[in-house]
Amino acid sequence: MLLERLTEKLTNDEAIELIDGYLMQKQQEKKELLSTKPNKPVAIWLKNMRLESNNYVTRYLAEKKTALLNNEIDTPFxxxxxxAHFGNI
Known part of the structure; x- marks a missing residue:
């Protein structure tokens, strides 16, 4: 889980490294999901929901990473x- 390692005591650079690793992990999960070919409606729905969730988290973290890089926010924030947004991811 990202929040287990991402603490308020980290520097912005350390937080960026953790986010990069998490984003790479999410990208791999997306590739694996896209490679599956479910044939039942429930399985297709579940795959689509997981992809949508993955995309949302990825976009959100990419935006926050950019804000960290630009010193618009700090790690505690x-x-x-x-x-507040996700609970524990």
């Missing part, structure tokens, strides 16, 4: 924001 980011951690609080992620917890």
């Amino acid at each position: 980011l951690v609080r924001n992620i917890r």
Whole structure:
């Protein structure tokens, strides 16, 4: 889980590294999901929901990473924001 490693005590650069790793993991999960070919309606729906969730989290974290890079936010703010937005991811 990202929040287990992403703490308010990290520097922005350390947080960016963790986010990069998490984004790469999510990208791999997306590739694996796209390679599956479910044949039942429920399985297709579940795959689509997981892809949608994956895309949302990825976009959100990419935006926050950019904000960290531009020093628009700091790591403590980011951690609080992620917890408020997602709970534990």
